[in-house]
Amino acid sequence: MNKNKATIHDISKALGIDSSTVSRALNDSPRVSKKTKGKILKKAKELGYQRNSLASSLRTSKTQTIAVVLPRISRHFFARVIAGIEETAHKAGYNVIICQSLDNLEREKKIISTLISNRVDGIMISISMETTNYEHLEAYKKLDKPIVFFDRPCELPNCINVNIDNFQASFDATQHLISRGCKHIVHFSGSQKIELYRQRKAGYIAALEKNNIKINDHYIFESNLSEEDGIRAAKKILRLKNIDGLYSSNDTAAISAMKYFKSKRVRVPEDIAVVGFNNDPISAVIEPSLTTINQPALEIGKMASNLLFEQINNKTKTTKIQFRLLNSELIIRHSSKK
Amino acid sequence: MNKNKATIHDISKALGIDSSTVSRALNDSPRVSKKTKGKILKKAKELGYQRNSLASSLRTSKTQTIAVVLPRISRHFFARVIAGIEETAHKAGYNVIICQSLDNLEREKKIISTLISNRVDGIMISISMETTNYEHLEAYKKLDKPIVFFDRPCELPNCINVNIDNFQASFDATQHLISRGCKHIVHFSGSQKIELYRQRKAGYIAALEKNNIKINDHYIFESNLSEEDGIRAAKKILRLKNIDGLYSSNDTAAISAMKYFKSKRVRVPEDIAVVGFNNDPISAVIEPSLTTINQPALEIGKMASNLLFEQINNKTKTTKIQFRLLNSELIIRHSSKK
DNA sequence: CTGTTAGCGCGTTCAG
DNA sequence: CTGAACGCGCTAACAG
Numbered sequence: 091m092n093k094n095k096a097t098i099h100d101i102s103k104a105l106g107i108d109s110s111t112v113s114r115a116l117n118d119s120p121r122v123s124k125k126t127k128g129k130i131l132k133k134a135k136e137l138g139y140q141r142n143s144l145a146s147s148l149r150t151s152k153t154q155t156i157a158v159v160l161p162r163i164s165r166h167f168f169a170r171v172i173a174g175i176e177e178t179a180h181k182a183g184y185n186v187i188i189c190q191s192l193d194n195l196e197r198e199k200k201i202i203s204t205l206i207s208n209r210v211d212g213i214m215i216s217i218s219m220e221t222t223n224y225e226h227l228e229a230y231k232k233l234d235k236p237i238v239f240f241d242r243p244c245e246l247p248n249c250i251n252v253n254i255d256n257f258q259a260s261f262d263a264t265q266h267l268i269s270r271g272c273k274h275i276v277h278f279s280g281s282q283k284i285e286l287y288r289q290r291k292a293g294y295i296a297a298l299e300k301n302n303i304k305i306n307d308h309y310i311f312e313s314n315l316s317e318e319d320g321i322r323a324a325k326k327i328l329r330l331k332n333i334d335g336l337y338s339s340n341d342t343a344a345i346s347a348m349k350y351f352k353s354k355r356v357r358v359p360e361d362i363a364v365v366g367f368n369n370d371p372i373s374a375v376i377e378p379s380l381t382t383i384n385q386p387a388l389e390i391g392k393m394a395s396n397l398l399f400e401q402i403n404n405k406t407k408t409t410k411i412q413f414r415l416l417n418s419e420l421i422i423r424h425s426s427k428k
Numbered sequence: 429m430n431k432n433k434a435t436i437h438d439i440s441k442a443l444g445i446d447s448s449t450v451s452r453a454l455n456d457s458p459r460v461s462k463k464t465k466g467k468i469l470k471k472a473k474e475l476g477y478q479r480n481s482l483a484s485s486l487r488t489s490k491t492q493t494i495a496v497v498l499p500r501i502s503r504h505f506f507a508r509v510i511a512g513i514e515e516t517a518h519k520a521g522y523n524v525i526i527c528q529s530l531d532n533l534e535r536e537k538k539i540i541s542t543l544i545s546n547r548v549d550g551i552m553i554s555i556s557m558e559t560t561n562y563e564h565l566e567a568y569k570k571l572d573k574p575i576v577f578f579d580r581p582c583e584l585p586n587c588i589n590v591n592i593d594n595f596q597a598s599f600d601a602t603q604h605l606i607s608r609g610c611k612h613i614v615h616f617s618g619s620q621k622i623e624l625y626r627q628r629k630a631g632y633i634a635a636l637e638k639n640n641i642k643i644n645d646h647y648i649f650e651s652n653l654s655e656e657d658g659i660r661a662a663k664k665i666l667r668l669k670n671i672d673g674l675y676s677s678n679d680t681a682a683i684s685a686m687k688y689f690k691s692k693r694v695r696v697p698e699d700i701a702v703v704g705f706n707n708d709p710i711s712a713v714i715e716p717s718l719t720t721i722n723q724p725a726l727e728i729g730k731m732a733s734n735l736l737f738e739q740i741n742n743k744t745k746t747t748k749i750q751f752r753l754l755n756s757e758l759i760i761r762h763s764s765k766k
Numbered sequence: 767c768t769g770t771t772a773g774c775g776c777g778t779t780c781a782g
Numbered sequence: 783c784t785g786a787a788c789g790c791g792c793t794a795a796c797a798g
Contacts, residue, residue, distance in 0.1 A: 095571060097791055108769050113793055123767060138567065143545040144486045145791035148774050153482070163510070163526070169502035176528070185542055188501070188526045190514070204523055207481040229476065233433060372710045435775055446785045451777055459783060483775035486790050 096137040105133055116141065147209065156398060157187040157205050159198065159215040160241075165342070166370035167387050168216070171240065174391020175214065182399055184211070193314075195220035202226045206233070212398045216241040219314060222283060236401030240394045241385075242286050250401070252394040256286060259367065259383050260293025264337050266381060268301050272335030276309045276327055278320075278343050287312075290339035309333075313343060320346030328354070341368045434475035443471055454479065485547065494736060495525040495543050497536065497553040498579075503680070504708035505725050506554070509578065512729020513552065520737055522549070531652075533558035540564045544571070550736045554579040557622060557652060574739030578732045579723075580624050588739070590732040592723050594624060598631025601721050602675050606639050610673030614647045614665055616658075616681050625650075628677035647671075651681060658684030666692070679706045 098116065102109035107126060115122045115130040116139075122130075133139075147153045158175055160168045172188060179186045187210060191198040198218045203226070205213060212235055215227070224246055227237055240252040267275050277294045280287035291310070298305055308330065313319035320343035327333055327347070338344035367385050436454065440447035445464060453460045453468040460468075471477075485491040496513055498506045510526060517524045525548060529536040536556045541564070543551060550573055553565070562584055565575055578590040605613050615632045618625035629648070636643055646668065651657035658681035665671050665685070676682035706723060 098793095099791080109791090110770080110793070111768055113791095114768090117793085121767060126768085138570070140541065140544045140567075142486070142547065142791050143542075144482050144491070144547055145774090146793075148480075148482045148486055148776090149791080149793050151774075162507075163501045164504065164507035166502065169500075172501070185546075203478065204481075206478045208523075209480065209482055229478075232476075433775095436777095437775080447775090448777075448786080449784055451775095452784090455777085461783060464784085480775050483790090484777075486792090487775080487777050489790075 095142070096134075096139040097142070098139075101130060101133045101137055101139060104137070105129060151209065153185075153209050153211055154183060155185040155187060155208070155210045156212045156214065156395070156402075157189060157210045159189045159191055159201055159205075159213060161193045161216060161218060162190050163188060165368075166372070167241075167341070167368040167385060170387030171216075171391040171394075174388040174393075175395045176391075177388075178392050178395040178399075182395075184399075191218040193218045193220065199226045202230055206230055210235075212236045212238070212402050214238045214240060214394045214398055217244065219281060219284060236398055238394045238398045238401070240390055242284065243289075245285050250397055252390055252397065253286075254385050254390075256289040257293040257296070259385075260290040260337075260339060261297045262293075263381075263383050264294045264297035265301075267335040267337055268297065268303070270335075273303060274306075274309065274330075274333050275303075275335035275337055276311065276323075276330070276333050278323060278336070278338035278340060278347070279310060279312050280315060280340055282312060287339065294337055294339075315340045315342045317342060317346035319343050321350045323347055324350040339367065341370055341373065345370070345372055433480070434472075434477040435480070436477075439468060439471045439475055439477060442475070443467060489547065491523075491547050491549055492521060493523040493525060493546070493548045494550045494552065494733070494740075495527060495548045497527045497529055497539055497543075497551060499531045499554060499556060500528050501526060503706075504710070505579075505679070505706040505723060508725030509554075509729040509732075512726040512731075513733045514729075515726075516730050516733040516737075520733075522737075529556040531556045531558065537564045540568055544568055548573075550574045550576070550740050552576045552578060552732045552736055555582065557619060560621060574736055576732045576736045576739070578728055580622065581627075583623050588735055590728055590735065591624075592728075594627040595631040595634070597721050597723075598628040598675075598677060599635045600631075601719075602632045602635035603639075604719060605673040605675055606635065606641070608673075611641060612644075612647065612668075612670050613641075613673035613675055614661075614668070614671050615649065616661060616674070616676035616678060616685070617648060617650050618653060618678055620650060625677065632675055632677075653678045653680045655680060655684035657681050659688045661685055662688040679708055683708070683710055 098109045098112040102112045105112075107130065111122060111126065112130055112134075115127045116134065118127075143153070156175075156179060158172060160171070163169055163172065172186075176186050187205070187208075189201045189205070191201060195218050198221060202213070206229065213227075213230060215237060217239065224244065231237060236250075238250045238252060243251045243253055264275065264277075275294075275298070277291065279291045279294075282288055282291065294310075295305055311319075311323045311326070313323065323343060324347035327336065328351075336344075336347075338347070367383055368387075373382055436447045436450040440450045443450075445468065449460060449464065450468055450472075453465045454472065456465075481491070494513075494517060496510060498509070501507055501510065510524075514524050525543070525546075527539045527543070529539060533556050536559060540551070544567065551565075551568060553575060555577065562582065569575060574588075576588045576590060581589045581591055602613065602615075613632075613636070615629065617629045617632075620626055620629065632648075633643055649657075649661045649664070651661065661681060662685035665674065666689075674682075674685075676685070706720070706725075
């Protein structure tokens with residue numbers, strides 16, 4: 091009724107029952123009789139009581155909240171990962187905070203700092219492309235709270251990682267192009283400072299070597315994942331006359347290159363094949379014959395959050411798990427704890 | 429160093445300065461000498477102190493956090509809105525919580541409930557398609573905290589709404605098709621229980637009437653925004669032989685219809701024109717000749733958050749604002765306060 | 767099964 | 783400019 095929220099004391103006074111009993115009743119403690127519990131719940135509803143999570147969290151030092159930190163939610167892959175995370179989290183009674191780093195280290199640092207201030211119970215993160223040291227994340231770990239890395243692997247020991255087998259996926263993708271008869275395959279790669287792109291490049295090279303195809307450095311484009319880079323690369327490709335295949339290890343650049351090809355009326359399916367990692371609906375639209383290695387985003391999200399909850403509840407039995415999903419491989423890499 | 433976080437008391441003891449002074453220094457109060465301020469800040473950094481927002485919020489009853497509630501973050505339009513919101517919010521020193529209702533009322537209710545528990549300072553919401561009453565939101569308003577509606581208008585009085593002029597945009601879209609020579613224009617609409625789709629349908633009808641084109645009920649498809657609906661509608665359209673135009677007031681159904689046309693080898697640009705509301709990159713890829721009325725998503729986000737901050741800071745001078753952006757119209761509809 | 771007491775970490779009085 | 787004391791709302795620990 092009033093502008094101020096009802097507290098347990100309001101309902102305590104209204105009923106002549108001590109506030110601690112009210113608190114217990116509201117938490118459905120077995121140590122309160124059904125009768126008084128009923129009275130309390132009724133009064134609570136009547137007064138429009140809603141628990142003050144801040145006070146509760148302050149007391150218990152548990153926020154029932156976990157955070158996902160990732161480059162951008164607009165990428166289809168990440169949106170799917172979030173869906174998977176929310177599904178498991180909500181079932182487990184946790185709230186999820188979503189944070190975008192925009193692949194910017196400074197932003198990521200700030201995010202982690204406010205997550206520390208807000209005392210979230212755990213963090214799942216796909217690190218920014220600029221992240222090469224992990225001090226900000228270690229500050230969080232020092233609080234004895236867990237971090238799970240997904241998609242982009244953490245290069246530190248003692249980290250839990252959830253991702254597909256990037257080497258194998260890359261190998262498969264390249265092999266697929268070779269099997270279709272490609273001999274001159276361009277590779278869109280990312281910065282070699284990042285383990286993820288080293289792994290993917292390695293898979294590409296391994297497949298070529300296995301098929302006795304010469305590795306040509308001019309065919310490998312290192313870039314960040316912007317649309318501009320995709321267009322720039324596309325232009326270069328059109329100048330390399332004999333290209334018959336393209337394997338891109340990132341979807342953003344691949345899609346923008348495809349757009350460029352279209353605008354230049356290059357007939358894509360006959361001339362160039364593209365293999366990307368995500369099942370973004372845009373890739374299905376851009377060219378139906380496009381070949382794609384999908385990452386099982388939903389499963390990655392579920393897996394990552396489940397591992398996080400295991401950590402939060404100190405079920406430390408996390409060991410190396412590994413299994414296949416669809417066309418790609420989901421790996422949980424885990425080195426011993428503390 | 430320790431597993432436990434440093435508090436202001438730790439730094440208070442370490443320095444022999446009272447914790448209240450430490451608190452003031454950390455909040456950059458002018459009532460602390462620069463000298464002691466310096467000492468305190470240094471020690472704070474040394475101990476790895478990070479403010480406990482929970483305690484701070486509990487004390488001040490301000491969380492410095494606002495929430496965005498919307499159907500799904502994966503829709504390009506919403507992702508852009510979020511970008512706009514985050515930009516303004518971070519500048520203003522606020523954190524942003526993103527929540528997906530998945531167009532499900534029960535979920536929306538639960539979200540609002542936990543936002544109340546977490547005492548966020550304000551909410552911006554694009555209501556779910558199932559939302560026809562606003563009790564859950566009124567519970568929040570009773571705490572004297574502001575709500576701003578965007579995209580999907582709230583049908584209650586005394587609400588702040590940020591959206592384009594849907595009637596006009598619809599009118600323009602339909603007029604555009606008519607100007608291109610279309611006489612038999614199909615309209616994809618949403619549930620007429622929702623004001624948004626009523627407005628859009630009204631704009632379509634108004635344009636036809638102005639051009640003396642007969643309104644044909646068979647040309648109007650009411651559906652929710654699923655992909656399945658798009659395909660279902662596409663099939664029906666192919667049966668209506670003389671259709672020469674399609675005006676869709678939602679992008680999801682339009683895009684999936686376009687996909688279907690493509691798969692059936694119907695040559696889209698000559699046979700059917702599509703007009704949608706969003707600047708989703710997917711629509712640019714699906715068919716370059718596609719005509720689109722864009723919603724200025726980024727601006728909507730900025731506008732909505734700015735209005736929210738005005739409310740939070742009790743600058744109640746919000747009056748009717750109205751201006752044009754790009755091809756569409758951005759309206760803030762606002763009826764008098766309290 | 768219920769009441770009493772104390773304190774989570776911080777900010778804000780009110781004194782000096 | 784700084785210190786002492788209190789309380790935000792809730793729950794854990796200890797009584798009874």
